[in-house]
Amino acid sequence: MDPLIEELKGCDGGRILDVACSHGDFLKLLTESFDNFTEAIGIDWAGERIEQARETCPEALRFQVMDASAIEYPDNHFDTVAIRHSLHHLPNVGLVLDEMKRVLKPGGRFIVCEVTQAPETERENSHRHAHHWWARVSRSKGDTHNETFTVDKVRAAVSPLNLKEMRHLEFLEEMTEEEMSKAIAEIIEVNAKFIDELTESGTDIDLISEGKTISAILQRDGLTLESIYYIFGRK
Secondary structure, three states, X not given: OOHHHHHHOOOEOOEEEEEOOOXXXXXXXXXXXXXXXXXXXXXXXXXXXXXXXXXXXXXXXXXXXXXXXXXXOXXXXXXXXXXXXXXXXXXXXHHHHHHHHHHEEEEEEEEEEEEEOOOOOOOOOHHHHHHHHHHHHHHHOOOOOOXXXXXXXXXXXXXXXXXXXXXXXXXXXXXXXXXXXXXXXXXXXXXXXXXXXXXXXXXXXXXXXXXXXXXXXXXXXXXXXXXXXXXXXXX
């Protein structure tokens, strides 16, 4: 079980802001984990992701296209601010975190969640290799997508905020055999889509070859997951 659920059990989320919300899955989890909330807003720069969030999430959740480095809300506006799996996508991590703190009320809850680089195991760490290959594909198109952070790098990014009552949680997501098979199939499908796009665009053959190798490792050895790391704090 995601430790977020236990962390927020019995709490009031108040006014919630989820930054870089993508399709709204994390905002939905936040609102389900809190006992209650007043308002829930997700922001993302990508209009197509916001449209999908609006179509698939409950009507009580609101979504807006917005630049996270210039959040269009006043100081001390939200009771909870959160960001998940997005620090490594940001051109300026510090600026976004500063903006999140600015719009958070004094004493408000600050949540950071990232997939982090865990030490390699006896099997190749296919989750990381797939994610980092996707990042290289994105960068080949001119998008910002860096390699995932280590735990130390996440801590270093959050440290300048000087949050109070900080707590750190690291866990490995548990999957049933059926869920694992589905996740492997989905990653291989994404890889195939990117490989087709790269082939059509005439991209460096080494990048295409790397994607095929990762898919072969997944089919042969299965999926080795990365750790998920939470930081909870107060302004």
